[in-house]
Amino acid sequence: MSEPQNVPVTAVPGDARVLDVREDYEWEAGHIDGAVHIPLDQLPERFGELDPDEDLHVICRAGGRSQRAAEWLESHGYTAINVSGGMGAWLEAGRPMVSETGSEPAVL
Template sequence: MSELQNVPVTAVPKDARILDVREDYEWEAGHIDGALHIPLDDLPARVDELDPDEDLHVICRSGGRSQRAAEWLEGNGYTAINVTGGMGSWLEEGKPMVSEGDNEPTVL
């Protein structure tokens, strides 16, 4: 098995396929527009929603859950890249985010 690739938020390509593995309430507070949301605990049951031929940049709040998700995906034949620093770093870098509802996007 290959060693898991880790990249900072500044190295995520604009057209990257992003998988957000945070909980629903975290996603609703603020997320990357166009990202796919599958909470970490739901990943095994919903893995068929992912394209095994697509590189996935996996993100969570700070990098722990995304690390576990990326390792699991890699072990199941997917190409997964862990986004270190997670959504906290995404917000700090001023990268665009959206939220569900009228509130300003934030990271919980």
């Protein structure tokens, strides 16, 4: 099994397909506009919602859950790239975010 590639948030293209594997409350507080949200524990049931021909940039809060998700996706024939540092690094880099709460986007 190949190891997924790891990239810093600054290397994620603006048009990248991003898969966010955080929990619902984390997603609602702040996420990347246009990202797909499938919590890590739901991935085995829901991965069919993802396009196997599309490169997926996988993100979580800090990089641990997304690394596990990327490895799992790679083992199922997907091309998955782990976003190092996760949403914490995304926020620190000043990359754009939206929230579902009406408040300023935050990383929980």
